[in-house]
Amino acid sequence: MARDHIAGDSFPERVRMGLLTRTFTPELVHQAVEEAGAWEERTKALPSTLMVYFTLAMWLFTGQGYGGVLRELLENIPRRAGEKWTRPARTGSVTKARARLGAAPLRWLFGQVAGVQGTPATPGVFWRGRRLVSLDGTLFDVPASDANAAYFGGGSNGERQAGYPQARMVALGECGTHAVVGAVFGPFATGERTLAHRLLHHLKAGILLLADRGFPSFTLWEKAAATGADLLWRVSDSFRLPVVEVLPDGTYLSRLCEQRTKRTVDVRVIEYTITRTGEHGCETSELFCLITTLLDPETAPAAELAELYARRWTSETIYRHIKIEQRGGRTATLRSNSPAMVEQELWAMLCVYQATRQLTTDTAHEHHLPPGHISFKNALNAARRTVGADFPPSPPGRQDP
Secondary structure: OOOOEOOOOOOOOOEEOOHHHHHOOHHHHHHHHHHHOOOOOOOOOOOHHHHHHHHHHOOOOOOOOHHHHHHHHHOOOOOOOOOOOOOOOEOHHHHHHHHHHOOHHHHHHHHHHOOOOOOOOOOOOEEOOEEEEEEEEEEEEOOOOHHHHHHHOOOEEOOEEOOOOEEEEEEEEEOOOOOEEEEEEEEOOOOHHHHHHHHHHHOOOOEEEEEOOOOOOHHHHHHHHHOOOEEEEEOOOOOOOOOOEEOOOOOEEEEEEOOOOOOEEEEEEEEEOOEEEEOOEEEEOOOEEEEEOOOOOOOOOHHHHHHHHHHHHHHHHHHHHHHHHHOOOOOOOOOOOOHHHHHHHHHHHHHHHHHHHHHHHHHHHHOOOOHHHOOHHHHHHHHHHOOOOEEOOOOOOOOOO
């Protein structure tokens, strides 16, 4: 990124942030810095709380450099009588301030705002009393610095790495609202199934978890089911599913088997195809094979489960919103040249996504609409225009360490 100049030398005591301060109040940001132990050693032109907001704002203004992001935050601030302040002359100061802040405050902040947003009255959130949640993963291109390449790695073309290094993310998304329930990151070589284990603590009774055929394994299924959540996952052709009992609706009971210990888990299998009528007549899809913890056809009809599996595309919608509308296109890379700053940037990305998603959910509830009818892109554009809520970067009473 170009090292553009910023006029002035320091920042005022108030910044206008609109949507961001609606979700990330000064008190919450203050607590994030406190919890992470990320206070600056002495008063600086770029205090830690201000850098939290700056890191968040980078995800509202992804097409601008550091100087442009700072101008978006500060250009409309009225000065109080007698107030004097200056700004850093170069964006290198911002880079150093970001490094000083670290990733922990943004990770803590996301932990505070992550989670479900729908209610039983929200269309598409529940099915037969169970909250629908989808599990899936994606990749983010990161700058090709030596540090990023060594830590994240990426796809290969023979013996050489192909393209940018890539960070892998696996997330849980709430169907109906597209809110992010939880997320984890890792290097390219860390598989989605491995990362998924770190999300199981978000599951509990009353959740129905959807996942595609890249996730099922005996261990992950057993641990996920042990949380009390119900599961509906697609399996690949390599899965051995012996027929134990054929049920009246044409589905059948089977058992997953762990080869080493011979432990087994009972599952119900739903197999189906989709027939579409087009210009060239009827076309039949590939065979879909789903396994579920819902063993009773009376309380979990096969046709409904087959329709529910399509809701797994919630995850694809979340990633599309983040990668195209929030980040600015599939080909855009992140900004950070070190793994620690990539992590900071990714947590900030999720914070801004979740804040914007909360705005769409609240708007939908207010107007009695499904959240999917509220444009995420329009909400994000509104967030970029909301420059109007004053706050102090450091809440009153805070003493510099």
